[in-house]
Amino acid sequence: MSGSGSVRVLVVNAGSSSLKLTLLDGDDQVIAARELDARGDLDQAAVRDALSAGLDAADAIGHRIVHGGEQFVAAVRVDAEVEAALRALTDLAPLHQPKSLTALDAVSAQLPKIPAVARFDTAFHAGLPPAAATYALPAAWRERWPIRRYGFHGLSHSWVARQAPQMLKRPPGGLRLVSCHLGAGASLCAITDGRSVDTTMGFTPLEGLVMATRSGNVDPGLPLWLLQHTGITEGELASALEHDSGLKGLAGSGDMRIVLARAGDGDAASTLALEVWAHRLRGLIAGMTAALGGLDALIFTGGIGERSAPLRARAVQGLGFLGLAIDAERNQTAHGDRELTADGAMTRTLVIKAREDLEIARQTRTVLTSW
Numbered sequence: 001m002s003g004s005g006s007v008r009v010l011v012v013n014a015g016s017s018s019l020k021l022t023l024l025d026g027d028d029q030v031i032a033a034r035e036l037d038a039r040g041d042l043d044q045a046a047v048r049d050a051l052s053a054g055l056d057a058a059d060a061i062g063h064r065i066v067h068g069g070e071q072f073v074a075a076v077r078v079d080a081e082v083e084a085a086l087r088a089l090t091d092l093a094p095l096h097q098p099k100s101l102t103a104l105d106a107v108s109a110q111l112p113k114i115p116a117v118a119r120f121d122t123a124f125h126a127g128l129p130p131a132a133a134t135y136a137l138p139a140a141w142r143e144r145w146p147i148r149r150y151g152f153h154g155l156s157h158s159w160v161a162r163q164a165p166q167m168l169k170r171p172p173g174g175l176r177l178v179s180c181h182l183g184a185g186a187s188l189c190a191i192t193d194g195r196s197v198d199t200t201m202g203f204t205p206l207e208g209l210v211m212a213t214r215s216g217n218v219d220p221g222l223p224l225w226l227l228q229h230t231g232i233t234e235g236e237l238a239s240a241l242e243h244d245s246g247l248k249g250l251a252g253s254g255d256m257r258i259v260l261a262r263a264g265d266g267d268a269a270s271t272l273a274l275e276v277w278a279h280r281l282r283g284l285i286a287g288m289t290a291a292l293g294g295l296d297a298l299i300f301t302g303g304i305g306e307r308s309a310p311l312r313a314r315a316v317q318g319l320g321f322l323g324l325a326i327d328a329e330r331n332q333t334a335h336g337d338r339e340l341t342a343d344g345a346m347t348r349t350l351v352i353k354a355r356e357d358l359e360i361a362r363q364t365r366t367v368l369t370s371w
Contacts, residue, residue, distance in 0.1 A: 009361040010058035014103035022357045023055050047106045061116040062364035063104050066096040068120030070146055075363040078116040117364040124154030125196045132198040151199035153181045155356040157189040160299050163352050176292040183302035184212035190288040198291035200284050210277045212254030215245035247273050256304055278314045295322050297348040323347035
């Protein structure tokens with residue numbers, strides 16, 4: 001495929017509860033988009049109907065794949081060998097990889113002649129420095145098994161790495177950014193020179209921040225104690241950490257909007273949930289800043305990061321020692337990429353709309369242009 005300027009890309013973004021299909025023209029303008037329910041088995045007929053309603057006018061397909069393992073550190077054209085390798089990685093992401101592969105199969109079945117490219121959430125973190133990527137576990141384990149900190153949300157963080165320098169009117173070189181992708185799943189990334197140098201998710205998406213239903217960091221001795229002393233099974237433990245912890249475990253709901261509303265009505269459990277959420281977030285922002293040796297800008301992205309002024313204010317509260325302060329009026333601005341920095345603050349604060357679709361589309365064109 002020669003040239004990429006006019007290539008229309010169908011972006012396939014499979015999440016835990018939805019399948020987003022977005023057709024972008026050569027200028028990255030949305031031609032058509034559909035979102036399908038994917039909480040259970042993906043409805044093949046619904047995929048077929050969605051594609052036949054204008055989304056099939058694509059020259060290329062770009063798939064978001066959660067895990068690339070150690071093998072896939074950049075976007076790659078999908079063929080039978082690549083697909084087999086992706087299936088072999090399912091054990092590393094058993095809750096997420098199957099969703100991506102089911103979507104790949106469903107779309108490929110309907111559009112078999114259109115070239116497909118896989119873009120990986122882990123790829124942006126593939127170059128983490130050894131100190132940030134390595135767990136302090138026995139060498140024999142690390143040599144025998146693919147044990148390392150992989151990181152996730154790489155498509156979102158790489159978009160921030162691309163957009164923030166433009167908003168700040170500074171070159172990427174030497175620019176120190178902390179990207180906060182805050183949504184049902186959440187992670188931070190320390191970025192300098194446009195590269196990820198640290199992140200809060202690790203071997204799995206469970207590590208790091210308190211999330212909607214995921215625990216985030218816990219003492220590794222705690223799950224071991226539960227297995228040894230309570231009769232809980234491995235399956236029950238895994239399900240609880242993934243689906244019944246986080247905000248849901250603390251407040252009874254994983255929906256941050258509900259938690260905020262209940263806290264506003266004086267509910268003690270919801271108030272505690274917000275305090276725990278913000279405490280963990282602030283501590284890890286400071287940790288990411290330490291990995292960078294300083295901070296030039298803090299960026300909020302993701303559903304919560306983009307839309308919740310109260311939670312952005314809560315996140316920055318207490319981080320004045322990093323030079324952070326946000327303007328209350330600017331923080332209430334409703335939509336789009338924008339700056340929140342208070343007058344006189346030494347460190348800037350931005351909101352950048354998550355555009356994983358654009359990141360996938362651009363990488364898809366790059367791969368196919370060089371094919």
